Amino acid sequence: MPSETVLQVDGLKKYFPIRKGILKRTVGWIRAVDDVSFAVTEGQTLGLVGESGCGKTTTGRCIVRLYEPTAGSIRFRLDDQLEDIVPFNHAEMKRVRQKMQIIFQDPFSSLDPRMTVHDIVAEPLRINRIGTRAQQSDRVAELLDLVGLNAAQMSRYPHEFSGGQRQRIGIARALALNPEVIVCDEPVSALDVSVQAQVLNLLMELQERLKLAYLFIAHDLSVVEYISKRVVVMYLGKIVEIADAQDLYQSPRHPYTEALLGAIPIPDPLAKRTRKPLTGTVPSAANPPSGCNFRTRCSYAQELCAREDPPLTQVGGDRSVACHFADELELTGFAGGRSSLPVPAALPNVNGDSAREGASS
Amino acid sequence: MTAASGRSVSTTRPMTEQRETLLRVRDLKTHFRTEQGAIRAVDGIDFDIERGETFGIVGESGCGKSVTAYSIMQLIERPKGELVSGSIEYLGEGGRRIDIAALDPNGADMRNLRGNEIGMIFQEPMTSLNPIYSIGNQIIEAIVLHQRVSKIEARKRAIELLDRVGLSDPASQIDDYPHQLSGGMRQRVMIAMALSCNPRLLIADEPTTALDVTVEAQILDLMRDLQAEFEMSIMLITHNLGVIAEMCDRVMVMYLGKVIEEGSVTDIFYNPRHPYTRGLLASIPHIGLSARLTPIEGAVPMMQDLPPGCHFAPRCPHAMAMCEDDPPMFYPSESQRASCWLYSDEATKQHAQ
Ligand SMILES: Nc1ncnc2c1ncn2[C@@H]1O[C@H](COP(=O)(O)OP(=O)(O)OP(=O)(O)O)[C@@H](O)[C@H]1O
Ligand SMILES: Nc1ncnc2c1ncn2[C@@H]1O[C@H](COP(=O)(O)OP(=O)(O)OP(=O)(O)O)[C@@H](O)[C@H]1O
Ligand code: SF4
Ligand SMILES: [Mg+2]
Ligand SMILES: [Mg+2]
Numbered sequence: 229m230p231s232e233t234v235l236q237v238d239g240l241k242k243y244f245p246i247r248k249g250i251l252k253r254t255v256g257w258i259r260a261v262d263d264v265s266f267a268v269t270e271g272q273t274l275g276l277v278g279e280s281g282c283g284k285t286t287t288g289r290c291i292v293r294l295y296e297p298t299a300g301s302i303r304f305r306l307d308d309q310l311e312d313i314v315p316f317n318h319a320e321m322k323r324v325r326q327k328m329q330i331i332f333q334d335p336f337s338s339l340d341p342r343m344t345v346h347d348i349v350a351e352p353l354r355i356n357r358i359g360t361r362a363q364q365s366d367r368v369a370e371l372l373d374l375v376g377l378n379a380a381q382m383s384r385y386p387h388e389f390s391g392g393q394r395q396r397i398g399i400a401r402a403l404a405l406n407p408e409v410i411v412c413d414e415p416v417s418a419l420d421v422s423v424q425a426q427v428l429n430l431l432m433e434l435q436e437r438l439k440l441a442y443l444f445i446a447h448d449l450s451v452v453e454y455i456s457k458r459v460v461v462m463y464l465g466k467i468v469e470i471a472d473a474q475d476l477y478q479s480p481r482h483p484y485t486e487a488l489l490g491a492i493p494i495p496d497p498l499a500k501r502t503r504k505p506l507t508g509t510v511p512s513a514a515n516p517p518s519g520c521n522f523r524t525r526c527s528y529a530q531e532l533c534a535r536e537d538p539p540l541t542q543v544g545g546d547r548s549v550a551c552h553f554a555d556e557l558e559l560t561g562f563a564g565g566r567s568s569l570p571v572p573a574a575l576p577n578v579n580g581d582s583a584r585e586g587a588s589s
Numbered sequence: 590m591t592a593a594s595g596r597s598v599s600t601t602r603p604m605t606e607q608r609e610t611l612l613r614v615r616d617l618k619t620h621f622r623t624e625q626g627a628i629r630a631v632d633g634i635d636f637d638i639e640r641g642e643t644f645g646i647v648g649e650s651g652c653g654k655s656v657t658a659y660s661i662m663q664l665i666e667r668p669k670g671e672l673v674s675g676s677i678e679y680l681g682e683g684g685r686r687i688d689i690a691a692l693d694p695n696g697a698d699m700r701n702l703r704g705n706e707i708g709m710i711f712q713e714p715m716t717s718l719n720p721i722y723s724i725g726n727q728i729i730e731a732i733v734l735h736q737r738v739s740k741i742e743a744r745k746r747a748i749e750l751l752d753r754v755g756l757s758d759p760a761s762q763i764d765d766y767p768h769q770l771s772g773g774m775r776q777r778v779m780i781a782m783a784l785s786c787n788p789r790l791l792i793a794d795e796p797t798t799a800l801d802v803t804v805e806a807q808i809l810d811l812m813r814d815l816q817a818e819f820e821m822s823i824m825l826i827t828h829n830l831g832v833i834a835e836m837c838d839r840v841m842v843m844y845l846g847k848v849i850e851e852g853s854v855t856d857i858f859y860n861p862r863h864p865y866t867r868g869l870l871a872s873i874p875h876i877g878l879s880a881r882l883t884p885i886e887g888a889v890p891m892m893q894d895l896p897p898g899c900h901f902a903p904r905c906p907h908a909m910a911m912c913e914d915d916p917p918m919f920y921p922s923e924s925q926r927a928s929c930w931l932y933s934d935e936a937t938k939q940h941a942q
Contacts, residue, residue, distance in 0.1 A: 279801040280772075390888045420649040421828065425872035425884030432881070447801065450831075454874035454882070477876055491806035493831025495873055497854040501835075505810060506803045508757070509771050565877030570859045572867065575907060575931055 234409055234441050235268040235291070235328070236310055240300035242286050246514055258513045260286040262465035264300075265540070268409060271439040275456030275473065277449055277488070279510060282462040284445045288411045291443065292330045293321055304328060305408070326356060329402035333414035335394035339386040345372070345397055346382040352404040371400040375430060392423030399430065403438070411443045416451060428455055449492050453477055458546075461485050464521040465513055467540055471547035478561040481549040483526045486559040494564030501563055520552070528557055610680065611790055611822050612638040612661070617675035617690070619653075619660045622668075628892045630656040632846035633675070635918075638790065640680075643816065643823040645837035645854070647830065647869075649889055652843040654826045655712060658792050661824075662709055663694040681706065682789075704735035708783030709792040710776075712826075713799075717779065718767040724751075724778045725763035731785045750781040754811060773804035780811065787819060794826045809836060830873055834858055842866050845892065845900040848918075852925035862927040864905045899930065907931060 241264075243257040261283040268274045276284050289295040291302055293313065303310035304324055313324050329352075332338040339348055349368045353359060359367065369379040375396040386394055395415060402410050412431070416424040432455060434440060446452050452459060452473075459476050461469045461484065469482040480486045487506045494501065508525045511517055517524050523533040532552050540550040551557070619631040631653045638644045646654050659665050661677055677689035679702065692699045703709075711717040719727060725747055732743040744763070751759035754777040767775055776796060783791055793812065797805035809832065816823055825836055833840055833854070840857045842850040842865065850863040861867045868885035887904045890896060896903050898913040905912070911930045919932035930936055 279803065392888055420889065421830070421869060422649065422872045422885040423888055425874075425882040426886075428874075429882060429884065449802065450874045450876050453876045487803060491802040492876070493802075493805070493809070493829060493835050495830040495834045495858065495870070495875065497834045497837075497858050499834070503806060503810075505806055507807075509773060509804070562876050566875050569870075569875065569878065572860045572862075575864075 232270040232305075233267045233310065234270045234305045235443070236301075236303040237267070237287075237291065238265045238301045238303070240264045240287065240290060240302065241298040242283075242290050242295055243298045256514050259465045259516060260513055261290065262516075264462070264465075264467055266460050266467065266470060268441050268443055269457075270305075270408070270441055271435065272457045273435065273442040273444050273455050275452035275459040276443060276445045276462065277447060277452050277459060278462035279447065279488075281510060281513065283465045283513075284447075284462060285413055287462075288330065288413045288443060288445050292328060292411055293324075294330070322356065325352075326405040327407050328409045328411070329405070329407045330411040330413065331395075331398045331402050331415050333417050335391050335398055335418060338398055339394060341386055344383050344385060345377075345389075348386070348397060349400045349404060352401060356405065358405070367404065368400075371403055374403065374434070375400045376426075390423070391419050392426060395419065395427050396430065399427075399434070403434070406438070407440070409441045409443070411445070413445045414447070415444075417446065417448065424451070431455065449488060461488065464510060464516055466521055467548075467550065468522065469547070469549045470540070475545075475547060478565070480559050480561055481543055481547065481554050481557070482522075482551050483528050483557065483559065484522050486561075487525075489562040490560065492562065492564070496564055496566065499564040504560075520550075528553060609640040610637045611640045612680070612824075613676075613678040614661070615676045615678070617657070617660060617677065618673040619656050619665060619670060620673050621666075621670045623893070626893045629846050629895070630670075630892065631660060634843070634846075634848045636841055636848065636851065638822050638824055640789075640822055641816075641820055642838040643825055643836050645833045645840040646824065646826045646843060647828060647833050647840060648843035649828060649869075651845075651889060651892065653846040654828075654843060655794055657843075658709065658794050658824070658826060661689060661792065662703060662707065663689060663692065663699050665694075667694070679706070679790075701735075704731065705786045706788060707790045707792065708786055708788035710779050710783050710794060710796045712794045718775060720767050723764050723766055724770070725765075728763075728778075728782050728785055731782055735786050747781070747785070750785060751778070753815070754778070754781045754784075755807065773800050773808065776800060776804075776808055777811070780808070780815075784815060784819065788821055790822050790824065791816075792824045792826075795828070796825070797832065798827065798829070805832075812836070830858075830869065842869070845889065845895060847900065847928065848926075849901065849929070850925070850927045852922075856922070856925045860922075860925075862921050862925060862932065863901075863929045864907050864931070865901050866927075868904075899928075909936075911935065 240261055242261040243259050245254040246256040246258060248255045264287060278284055286295060290297045297314055301312045302314055304313050346368050349371055350364045353364045353367060368382060372379045377393060377396050416427050419427060444455055456473045459473045460467055463484050469485045476485060477489060480489055490503045504527060506525050511524055519535050520533040520538050523529040538550045538552045540548045542548050543554050614636050617631055617634050621628040621630055648654055660672055672690050675690055679687045679689050681687050728747040729740060729743045732746055733740060748759045748763055751763060756762045756777060797808050827833060837854045840854055841848055844865050850866045857866060861870055871883045872885060874882060885904050899916050902908040902912040916928045916930045918926050918928050920926050921932045
């Protein structure tokens with residue numbers, strides 16, 4: 229069965245004006261997202277990585293129309309057809325919002341502190357006038373159960389919950405209308421590792437059960453590799469590489485991807501590292517370099533790179549790279565890859581009155 | 590396969606003949622009084638930091654890592670917080686042993702230690718850099734205060750330091766204000782400030798947590814180089830197990846104000862003993878491994894509401910009746926200790942049967 233596209237983004241741009249003086253005249257533009265194209269497949273996860281300020285959040289917010297795109301089309305599947313939602317009015321967007329939701333990084337500030345958990349999760353149902361009050365409450369209970377929260381806690385307020393629980397509340401609300409696509413903007417970045425793992429597993433289980441597609445935005449490359457089928461790497465508002473996760477991590481084709489992979493701290497003290505550290509910092513998005521965006525930090529840059537902007541080009545199979553020398557360079561993949569974890573010494577097997585042996589899984 | 594044996598594994602750094610303990614912390618307790626009740630943020634911890642080593646402290650949010658660091662620097666917010674008991678023995682220049690815990694936090698001795706012997710990189714660089722002074726002024730002030738050199742000489746040293754930590758144009762950047770610098774640059778300035786006194790102990794509290802991976806890699810490389818150059822010990826606090834694996838010789842794992850395990854970095858990653866350490870390692874994604882993660886169940890309880898006995902018991906898949914009592918420290922191998930009843934004689938005997 230061919231995989232089906234639920235979301236197709238083409239030539240997306242978002243420029244923010246830089247205003248100066250008392251008249252607030254526009255003196256320049258921040259090119260937060262500058263000609264970005266990709267597709268999200270039904271039931272799959274597309275990871276979106278890159279350093280702070282490269283335009284990940286702006287991309288996500290344009291897609292759910294929290295920001296008005298400067299240019300480009302965002303085609304979303306409605307009634308089995310991809311329709312450009314950029315020109316949609318408020319009423320038309322309501323239809324899209326039922327099928328496309330967003331969850332945010334900060335579980336602390338993204339929930340209204342004065343609303344009960346019940347009202348937070350029921351809000352999308354209320355807005356869209358779905359079901360009676362009793363039916364809405366049943367649905368809330370079902371959703372809370374789905375994300376592993378106790379339905380008896382419905383009448384509590386967000387501050388009574390831990391960070392991981394609050395993120396589950398956000399996920400339950402996003403699921404209320406049976407969406408097909410969820411844009412997840414750094415959903416686990418603020419969480420402790422043990423809770424982060426719980427939420428990642430929850431997202432993967434929900435994907436399997438509900439055939440959800442995720443656009444998963446994160447800066448943690450290990451997390452993105454874990455959850456994504458395909459990965460987009462952004463740098464300074466542009467896509468530098470897009471490929472299946474396994475290919476991207478094993479054999480990157482863009483020098484920036486190589487640098488990112490080389491910088492990941494490996495949780496293995498015996499891992500062999502091959503690091504070519506990047507120097508300098510990301511240039512300003514208001515004044516990007518001529519030619520290739522990355523050339524000021526690229527160790528492979530040549531004269532051509534300053535003159536011409538390399539287009540994102542298909543380089544065989546299902547991957548695309550924006551580098552003039554993508555076909556010639558021999559780049560290094562992630563060096564700390566493992567095929568198995570070390571097995572620690574067995575714990576003493578205490579059978580006495582140990583009641584909860586093997587409770588985890 | 591890399592399964593390590595049950596016995597101790599050597600640390601990555603060959604150990605010198607006689608190890609010299611730079612910092613010896615014993616039974617340290619730092620508590621806070623809050624409206625919700627007493628918080629035993631650090632509750633009876635012991636550890637040693639040797640000269641020249643990088644000692645890691647890892648644990649989830651709120652387990653007492655920063656409070657441990659603040660206690661050593663005597664920067665605990667008083668009277669709300671208090672060093673309730675314990676000693677912090679520091680081996681000063683010339684072999685002098687000083688109990689930091691007994692010093693007046695505002696006295697000359699403590700100021701001298703903070704300025705000349707122990708440097709600290711704080712978790713939030715913006716709160717520790719003053720926004721209204723140029724970065725140069727702040728470093729110069731620290732140098733003049735502690736090293737009794739002229740302003741001109743101090744400025745020269747400040748520029749050298751900024752150059753050393755990788756600022757591209759230190760002679761002009763020295764006059765920049767903190768907000769003019771990127772997060773990574775600010776963190777470098779923080780390191781330059783911490784190093785301005787040639788510290789013998791550098792306490793780095795989440796020095797790279799707010800930074801991008803490529804910048805994090807630069808900062809970690811920088812810290813490693815500077816450690817060799819300045820021959821200092823580093824106490825590195827982080828919740829990132831990757832950073833721990835890259836940087837540390839020895840690692841201490843904390844949970845709810847207590848040390849639950851300590852070992853060489855290879856012990857911790859190849860043969861973790863405590864169920865919590867094992868749970869942490871099973872919670873992080875490893876690139877290339879496709880198996881599902883097995884997270885620790887539940888969440889860290891509130892400090893005001895600690896479970897009795899082993900604090901980890903409510904989340905522990907191996908909890909037994911004896912876990913209702915506080916577990917003491919056990920020594921399953923020469924280089925490793927774990928505060929878990931599984932390593933008690935009783936438990937081991939039952940295992941042998
Ligand atoms: N509302 C806004 N007004 C003006 N500039 C903005 C706005 N939002 C974002 N920007 C700028 O656009 C660029 C991209 O920002 P964005 O938040 O999309 O990055 P990001 O990749 O999500 O970064 P992070 O990893 O830090 O979340 C940055 O230069 C940012 O300063
Ligand atoms: N000034 C203070 N007043 C009251 N409680 C405090 C104070 N400082 C810290 N605590 C409490 O002490 C406990 C330990 O805090 P600490 O800052 O050491 O955690 P941490 O391990 O550094 O966590 P993180 O990874 O989030 O930085 C927490 O429960 C915290 O709320
Ligand atoms: S003491 Fe008991 S509850 Fe605590 S970690 Fe060990 S086995 Fe688990
Ligand atoms: Mg963002
Ligand atoms: Mg802290």
